Amino acid sequence: MTTNPQETTPNDWDTRSPDVQADQVAAYDAMRSKCPVAHDDYMGYSLLKNADIKYALEHPEIFSNKVSTRHIAVPNGMDAPEHTAFRAVNDKYFTPDRMQVFEPQIRQVVKSLVSKLPRNEVFDAMDGFAQLYAVRIQNVFMGWPASLEQPLIEWVEKNRRATLAGDREQMGKIALEFDGYIRALLDERRGADAAADITAELIQDVIDLPQDLGGPRTMTDEELISLIRNWTVGELSTVSACAGIILAFLAEHPQEQDRLRTSLAVGKTAEIAAAVEEVMRLQDPLVTNRRVTTQPVEIGGRSIPAGAKVTINWASANRDEDAFEDATTYNPHRSQENNLVYGQGLHVCPGAPLARLELRVLMEELLATTDLIEFGGANPTQNAVYPAAGYSKVLTRIS
Template sequence: MSAPSRPADWDPRASQVLADPIAAYDHMRRTCPVAHSDYLHHSVFRHADVMGIVLDHHTYGNAASRHLSVPNGMDPPEHTAWRRMIEPYFDGARVAAFAPACREIAAALVGALPQQAPVELMSALAHPFAVQVQCAFMGWPQALHQPLLQWVQARNAATLSADPRALAAVATGFDSTIRHLLQERRDAGNAAPDDITTALLRETIHGRPLAEEEIVSILRNWTVGELGSIASSVGIIAWYLAAHPALQSRLRRKPTLLRAANDEILRIHAPLTCNRRVPTRDVTLGGRHIAAGERLTLVWAAANRDEAVFGDPDECRLDRDPALNLLYGAGIHACPGAALARLELEAVIAALLAATASIEPAGSRPTPAVYPAGGHRQVELLLRPAAGS
């Protein structure tokens, strides 16, 4: 006989949650910090609980998916070996070497934006920038720009429809693209381009070459996360600056504050809503008994707005302790590409500020993206040209 289902504390897919997810997460953090639902199982909203979970990888495992996920869905010691192999691809030297190309892409895209007329920033800048910098970093050809943009559109449509068949088809299509890129490099042999994708084909783990499905998983994790979170972040930051002209002016006067400002804006409004963990033993969280193996959903978008840690969650302060910001996670599963993401966001927002005298809202507030995505689906802005441009 199956166990009776637990009563739901909330519905993550309710219309009022989807209409204003940040307000809904704030409400849950204050009233029901560990909440059950059929859709997300046990959602954890408080900063202390989330931080405690991500720092205790012995009690809370990351192997929460039935699909291969390298290294996100692995625990030590397997995770340790994969991270040791992956982290050099995002080290300081590689990120610094990529900076000029990244800034060139940002400047070219921003330079093509219409000024003195409303522009929908997600389609005109955020998504193209995410696609182009990802292709440039990975060594993928420009011919992939349009197919990847079409893939992003298809994924967004599938997410909006909540159709599992459409989502599965989108995932399969992306994996096929990656397999094609790998086969091209195998066929080229010594003439294959000297880039990250080729390097992965030559990597070993535990003394053996990587299997194709392992490389596909790595590139899927890097690319899907990059295309979604970078585009979302660009939209969130640009809209925030348009709605807060005093901060916009401050950053124009002192661009060295831009990186801290980006992190703080994305603390206030998260580009990535949540992540998963699975307890390896029975635990108690927020007064709730949770059995080993039950899924936990860590709601970054709520934890990063916890009044107990940040005071007024909507106050934008550039002097906060960066160790408290869960934007890029924490512990052994913290995002290995955080430095790259910060470079990319700094490059594109700096280019946007340099090319304009002001960035202003051009209509109503943006429509929220659909869970699990964060940020906005559309962002309408008016760009006033800088003097002499």
């Protein structure tokens, strides 16, 4: 019988407790200074320091991504050399050339959504706008029909709730629901007059696996669905959180709004990109990712056994005072060398070029088409609950 190496480890905190969930960012900041590698049953060993997280990312032979033996996860649940082959196909969809071609389409989607936002009245940016912004870009990118927008928005929300509850049965059911949507799209693209879009391209892609892993082949449906699911979760949950984070940031910093509007008016879009990067550092739209140890390891002054669940906490890494001077202060001109918002190493986010583009265009369109973005009323924001980041409510007023 195998024993769970964490069964006997005492808990330093409870990451699902109301205290932590009321303000995740503050809770991670507080725990990082007290206990940089903190244990609880839900997240296992949470790595909270920037340097420890970098060490884990640089040592995939110790911190493996194969966290589940039951489900495949393309490419995040894989280690090299399998991961390398799947990642090569993944990356070809996010090249600078592809992004350049896609930018006008993104701008069109964002322009249309921003122009429909109410003027001079209070609205909740997280109720409609943020999700629609993310899902519509995803649909255009993948070549999917508009009729999928609402089911996908609802799917992401159900998935988030089941993940927090740790409800494996429900998570399985929800995964099957997603499979159904994607299988239908794959079937359509295998038909006689199939559309020539990214979904169709993925079906044809050859994964260059080494001979001992079976040699080059196209993806199975299970692999295609898993890859598409991971793109969708990357896009829908993370990018929609970013929309709320950006709006709340602008509302909270009217002077910075003015400075960025002026920069934009003279074509200094690099200033907008730098502001987005710094805003994401301060309030990471993705809280965590998982690893499992392949051997015993000492990290952050703590001994972790082999086979242990490890959680990389990005939200904490990016506010670590040992990695950033005045870590909790907004400074768009600081070096972003230690910013881990898109990860680092083998599993660094392949969608980062797309995400950066979407977020820059969003900030540009918000600034270009408004005179002022403000909060609407008292208590305008409500913090999101894990695994979501940012806010579940951002009461906004634009003029």
